[in-house]
Amino acid sequence: MEITRSRPSLFSEIAHGLGFWTDRSAVHEAAAQGQVRQLQQLIQGGASVNIVVMDSITPLHEACIQGHSQCVRLLLDAGAHVDARNIDGSTPLCDACAAGSLECVKLLLEHGAMVNPPRFTFSPLHEACMGGNSECVKLMISEGASMEAHDCHYGTPLHVACARQHKDCAKVLLNAGANVNAAKLHETALHHAAKLENVDLIELLVEFGANVFARDNLGKTPLQYTTPGSPSALSLGFYEGTPLSLQQLSRLALRMVLGRRALQVAAQLDLPNRIISYLCYMPPPTADICDS
Template sequence: METRSRPSLFSDIAHGLGFWTDRSAVHEAAARGQVMQLQKLIHNGASVNIVAMDSITPLHEACIQGHSQCVRLLLDAGAHVDARNIDGSTPLCDACAAGSLECIKLLLEHGAMVNPPRFTFSPLHEACMGGHSECVQLMISEGASMEAHDGHYGTPLHVACARQHKDCARVLLNAGANVNAAKLHGTALHHAAKVENVQLIELLVEFGGNVLAKDSLGKKPVHYSTPGSSSALSLDFYESTPLSLQQLSRLALRVMLGRKALQVVAQLDLPNRIISYLCYTQQPTTDTCSR
């Protein structure tokens, strides 16, 4: 599929996307979730690909607000599923930001790119930014890149930690995200330390986060915590206390299995408590790895 370039202010929209306007009636109906009005406009021949001055299409508007019925109408009428706004975001980015599973599924059914060509945030970044862990799980299952970098935070894991969304971070880590991925040498642990979130720090260390990693300024995570705070004490403890052989063994197994770890571990002939430990879950149940 050919990648559409961002249209210039004075040019026609490439590939028949539509034409410039301040804001059309189709935009308004899509943004407000006015299904009957939108249906009437489409029936009367209104363009579903009309583009506002910020390159936002009606499909963007519907996804931003999570109006799944409007999304379905627009897609069925030929709306371009991967249209980009002036920031480079696609409707799938907006649906992930809104946390709308139904809109995401509709877009994917119509061929939306899970990993659009490189630009600021990916759909997975947006889901992490909003703290929508179910959307994060869905995007990962659809093949979203967990190591894609944005222009500010870094990977989706960096975003989840910077925004203190522990559930999203856990989903990413359990799916095999690189806990020590770095942007300017800064890791997710650096972000967790900056927001002084002890639970995030503990989670990242459990998954192999390197407390001794230095960023581009030569600072370790502990240097970003307030001296004497709970986060600083936690990082000091992890720096001075070697990981147990049990923890090292779990990390080695998870690294070796990668993204298939949960599925493979669930099939091992092991006691439930060991499976629970390997899957980083609290309840030792037989289906714990599939959660």
């Protein structure tokens, strides 16, 4: 009985304007092409802004994928569903983050877009990291995006940033308090960096406390994924054989306690500017070398 009741409910929702299955519509085309005047005329003529194609993509998805902010504004003002999901589970906010369109992202957030989707699904923050859009990463974090959101295939946003070798995104995440040793099947971001032989990423992750001895589900450490004698192998070999300095251990301990508040709190401490810069992983100030 529950199954037979669910079908009329679905068709009832469709009939009441939540959208309906169709081939690609004129509204989709106008949104995708950024044709603002044409889209406005279609909306004024009564065209549905929530019409969906077979893959559940709405006109709002199309506008966000292409970064057409004026079209996004028109669609939202006309009642487009801000959290509509396509067949892959992506929302317009996911698409805007993937496209790196800050303006579209801001418009969606102003209209109440969901920052954190259900668990174990790809989030807008994942998409921003996938696309290497560090400014979108910063914005999403400031809006409360979970840096430990875990996708069952990709892991955390930090995993994605490192797998795609987007160092800027990785640094934004780490500076904001992302767990550098978060694991996907025991695989850490450092494993990704090692597999890619990316020395810059390796050094960044270790600087933020990555465990060079972590073992994945195959029992391998990051070093075991590098080519013997390569720069990445030499780097990881050095870190395996050299204990962290007391200075570095102190910084990691402080940041572990402060978590996401690290940057904000460190800046307010009654400490020399150079120490604050060190705690915040920032370049030391050029002036006042003997600042105290």
